[in-house]
Amino acid sequence: MTTALVTGGTSGIGAAFARALAGRGDDLVLVARDAGRLAEMATELTAAHGVDVEVMSADLGDRDDVQRVANRLASTEQPVDLLVNNAGFGVPYALTNADTTPHEHAIDVMIRAVLVLGGAAGRTMKARGGGTIINVSSTAGFVTMGGYSAIKAWVTVYSEGLANELRGTGVQVTALCPGWVRTEFHQRADIKTSKIPDQLWLDAERLVSDCLTDVERHKVISIPSKRYQALILAARLAPRTAIRAVSRKLSSGRH
Numbered sequence: 001m002t003t004a005l006v007t008g009g010t011s012g013i014g015a016a017f018a019r020a021l022a023g024r025g026d027d028l029v030l031v032a033r034d035a036g037r038l039a040e041m042a043t044e045l046t047a048a049h050g051v052d053v054e055v056m057s058a059d060l061g062d063r064d065d066v067q068r069v070a071n072r073l074a075s076t077e078q079p080v081d082l083l084v085n086n087a088g089f090g091v092p093y094a095l096t097n098a099d100t101t102p103h104e105h106a107i108d109v110m111i112r113a114v115l116v117l118g119g120a121a122g123r124t125m126k127a128r129g130g131g132t133i134i135n136v137s138s139t140a141g142f143v144t145m146g147g148y149s150a151i152k153a154w155v156t157v158y159s160e161g162l163a164n165e166l167r168g169t170g171v172q173v174t175a176l177c178p179g180w181v182r183t184e185f186h187q188r189a190d191i192k193t194s195k196i197p198d199q200l201w202l203d204a205e206r207l208v209s210d211c212l213t214d215v216e217r218h219k220v221i222s223i224p225s226k227r228y229q230a231l232i233l234a235a236r237l238a239p240r241t242a243i244r245a246v247s248r249k250l251s252s253g254r255h
């Protein structure tokens with residue numbers, strides 16, 4: 001029996017992970033803030049797949065809540081075999097904003113919580129001799145679109161560091177770097193999507209299925225879709241001046 005803990009498992013990419021993992025028979029622990037949506041998701045997954053679903057209503061911007069989730073990951077009586085560090089959101093604020101609170105909140109949820117939960121899972125899984133940690137990063141981490149890119153660059157590099165640290169222990173670490181995926185993400189951050197070409201949108205189910213295949217192949221960085229793999233290869237080879245110019249273009253008129 002495998003148990004997977006998915007943060008942000010009630011919507012978008014996290015919900016697609018929850019459905020895919022329940023579909024292969026994994027029991028689940030779902031974490032998000034909205035208790036009503038958590039209960040709905042648990043009912044849906046148990047009815048469809050007969051798996052056990054535990055829910056934890058937690059705000060990953062709150063240190064006590066993050067510690068509660070970390071304690072669940074550290075449990076030896078009810079072990080968690082797979083962590084999906086997925087909860088996150090867009091950060092549509094200028095870096096020069098006088099009020100840095102929204103940036104600090106984004107850092108708490110998408111960096112601090114990922115660090116604390118990844119560490120708790122890594123320690124426990126290492127002691128057990130196996131497990132998997134998937135950190136949902138973004139292709140935005142390869143360009144320079146404000147605070148969000150900086151956060152996701154951290155998530156990708158952090159995942160590579162954690163993978164190195166846990167090498168040889170049986171614990172697999174993978175950073176999933178999606179391109180644009182139709183979820184609640186853009187609406188929640190008030191990001192205009194009308195200029196994004198249809199070919200660049202990824203399907204959440206396919207994204208998750210490709211990521212789980214990459215995990216089986218022990219890939220540390222998973223970039224689903226040939227199109228995005230080609231774009232990111234070009235971005236890695238391009239001079240940073242070109243990356244900054246493309247990022248300015250992509251950022252303009254988004255809000």
Ligand SMILES: NC(=O)c1ccc[n+]([C@@H]2O[C@H](COP(=O)([O-])OP(=O)(O)OC[C@H]3O[C@@H](n4cnc5c(N)ncnc54)[C@H](OP(=O)(O)O)[C@@H]3O)[C@@H](O)[C@H]2O)c1
Nearest residue numbers: 008010011012013032033034060088138180181183184185
């Ligand atoms: N969609 C894209 O184009 C795209 C592309 C690349 C990467 N990503 C990344 O994919 C991940 C998932 O995003 P999504 O597109 O699936 O967005 P989404 O549909 O808006 O889902 C976000 C999930 O995170 C949870 N969440 C948000 N803030 C939270 C908090 N403070 N504490 C606990 N849970 C919280 C939400 O539940 P509650 O609101 O109930 O808490 C929800 O379940 C994020 O890390 C995002 O950066 C998305």
